[in-house]
Every structure is written in structure tokens, then in C-alpha cells.
Amino acid sequence: MQAARLTHATLHWRADGDPNGPAVVFAHSLGTDLRLWDAVIDRLPKHLRLIRYDKRGHGLSSCPKGPYSIDDLAEDTLELLDHLGVETCTFVGLSIGGMIAQTLAARAPERISALVLSNTASKMGKAQMWQDRIAAIEDGGIAALSDAVMERWFAPAFLSTDAHVPWRHMLERTPQAGYIACCQAIAGADLSETTKTLRQPTLGIAGSADGASPAALVEATIDLIPDAEFTVIEDTGHLPCVEAPEAYAGVLLEFLEELGHV
Numbered sequence: 001m002q003a004a005r006l007t008h009a010t011l012h013w014r015a016d017g018d019p020n021g022p023a024v025v026f027a028h029s030l031g032t033d034l035r036l037w038d039a040v041i042d043r044l045p046k047h048l049r050l051i052r053y054d055k056r057g058h059g060l061s062s063c064p065k066g067p068y069s070i071d072d073l074a075e076d077t078l079e080l081l082d083h084l085g086v087e088t089c090t091f092v093g094l095s096i097g098g099m100i101a102q103t104l105a106a107r108a109p110e111r112i113s114a115l116v117l118s119n120t121a122s123k124m125g126k127a128q129m130w131q132d133r134i135a136a137i138e139d140g141g142i143a144a145l146s147d148a149v150m151e152r153w154f155a156p157a158f159l160s161t162d163a164h165v166p167w168r169h170m171l172e173r174t175p176q177a178g179y180i181a182c183c184q185a186i187a188g189a190d191l192s193e194t195t196k197t198l199r200q201p202t203l204g205i206a207g208s209a210d211g212a213s214p215a216a217l218v219e220a221t222i223d224l225i226p227d228a229e230f231t232v233i234e235d236t237g238h239l240p241c242v243e244a245p246e247a248y249a250g251v252l253l254e255f256l257e258e259l260g261h262v
Contacts, residue, residue: 001060004083009076012060013053015084017046022261023089026052027077027097029119029239030182031142031149031171033059036094039245044253048261051089053080055100057178066181070096070189073182074103081111090259092116092252095213095238096186099124102221106194114259115198116252118205119213119238121221122191130187134180142179143172152211154237167242195224202228203255205248207236229255 004011014034024044028036034052041050054061055073077100081089091112093101098120105112136144146168154164204222206215215232222230231251236243 003060004080006076006079006083008072009056009064010062011053011056011076011080013051013080013084015052016041016050017044017048019049021047021049023049023051023086024256024261025077025081025086025089025091026050027055027091027093027100028052028058029095029097030186031058031174031179032167032239033170033174035059035170036239037241040241040249040252043245043249044256048256049086051084051086053077055097055182057175057181063175063178063181066177067184067188068181070099070103070185070191073100073185074107077104078108078111087111088113090114090116090256090261092118093120094118094241095120095124096182099186099189099191102191102195102198105198105200106191109198109200112200114255115200115202115225116205116255117202117218117222119207119210119218119240121213121217122195122224123189124186124213124217127187130183134183137176137180137183141172142174142176146172152237153239154243155207155209155235157235158237158243167239192224195221198225200225201255201259203251204228204230205240205251206230206232207238207240207243208232208234209236210238210240212238 206218
């Protein structure tokens with residue numbers, strides 16, 4: 001296991017593939033960790049430099065006192081890129097990871113050569129919704145929301161199998177303080193104006209049964225970026241990289257081929 005000691009957090013990270021290959025960096029969703037990408041990484045070419053990390057308050061990374069902002073999370077990521085010597089990369093972000101991606105691409109466009117915005121939006125939910133979720137967690141812990149979260153994360157067919165159980169455990173083992181602080185970051189973020197300025201090649205990915213970021217919401221954000229591509233992975237929810245890793249990796253691989261990385 002490897003960790004990068006940054007200004008305001010220590011991030012756990014992992015790299016696979018060729019350390020000298022084109023860099024592809026992955027940012028996970030709220031309530032998961034870098035293992036979200038396991039099945040996709042396994043299906044990508046090994047000549048790529050495939051980097052993933054646990055954002056602050058999640059996984060094996062440190063959990064600084066909140067609240068956090070999307071800018072805080074983006075700054076952590078930029079420092080991690082510096083630490084790893086990544087001058088430029090394709091950045092793949094899912095959910096809050098996609099909000100980090102949008103922020104990075106606007107703040108440091110020379111560092112983010114292309115974007116994959118998965119199951120995300122420039123604004124995700126109303127602030128009151130997030131405040132209500134925070135209050136429920138403070139009252140009953142993350143486990144009190146597990147059933148509702150699973151229904152947003154996964155399509156009914158996947159949810160009917162035991163395959164979803166480890167993801168429920170991952171959610172429930174997320175540090176409560178880190179989860180709440182990231183909820184506060186999402187609640188305070190509206191990236192619409194800066195996302196309109198993005199000019200990187202962009203691929204948007206949605207799940208047809210996503211209860212957290214419906215396909216229409218994802219597409220509306222992708223439409224803010226000129227010439228961006230958009231695709232829907234059928235019969236998947238908020239985490240299509242888990243439910244349909246073959247399809248997800250295929251879509252990603254096609255985009256990387258267009259960029260000349262494969």
C-alpha cells in the first residue's frame with residue numbers, strides 16, 4: 001500500500017500498468033473507495049499507467065475535519081498528481097469523482113487532457129436533500145441509509161443477488177465524518193458556469209437505472225461541453241463499473257482509442 005502525505009490530507013493510492021505509459025486517473029464515488037475500479041482496471045491495456053486513489057475521508061486515506069468543498073478535494077488530487085509526477089492525464093470521475101474531474105479540468109486544464117464524467121453532474125441534488133441525509137446519518141449512522149443507497153446504486157437484477165453485499169459493507173464502513181464532510185462538499189457545489197468553459201475531449205457515461213444521477217441529468221451536464229460524447233449503459237444503476245465492467249471498460253477503451261492512447 002502506498003500513501004502520499006499532502007498539505008491537508010494523506011491519500012492512499014495505487015498504480016497499475018506501465019509507469020511510463022499514458023496516465024489515466026480514476027476518482028471514486030461517495031461511500032466507496034479505489035476498489036470501485038478493480039474490475040475495470042483488470043480489463044484495460046497494461047501499457048497504460050492506471051492510477052486510482054481513496055479521496056480524503058474514505059478508504060485508507062486520512063479523514064481531516066470537515067466540512068470539505070469540491071475545491072478541497074480537487075486540490076488534494078492536484079497535489080497527488082504532483083507527487084506522482086503526472087504532468088497530464090485522462091481523468092475518469094464517477095459521481096463526486098466526476099465533480100472533482102470538472103473542477104480540476106477548469107482549474108488546471110493543462111493537466112487534464114481528457115475527461116470521462118460518469119454518473120455525475122455539475123450540480124447533484126438540492127442542498128436541503130444533503131442536509132436531510134446528513135441529519136439521518138448523525139441520528140442513525142450510515143447503515144440507516146443503506147437500503148435506500150443500494151437502490152440508487154444498483155439496478156434491480158444486480159440488487160437481487162448477493163453481489164451487492166460487499167458494496168453495502170464498503171458503504172457502511174466509510175468513516176462517518178468523511179462521508180458527511182463529502183456530502184457537505186456536494187451540497188455546496190454548482191459547477192455549471194465553470195463546466196461550460198471546458199474544452200477537453202469528454203465522454204459522459206450514465207446508467208439507465210441510476211437513482212442518484214439519472215441519465216437525463218448526466219446528459220444535461222455533458223451538453224454543457226462542446227463536442228462531448230455521451231453513452232448510456234443499459235440495466236445499470238449509479239455504479240455501472242461494478243454491474244457491467246465489461247461494457248464499461250469497452251466504452252472507456254473506445255474513448256482512449258479515439259485519444260490515441262491505445
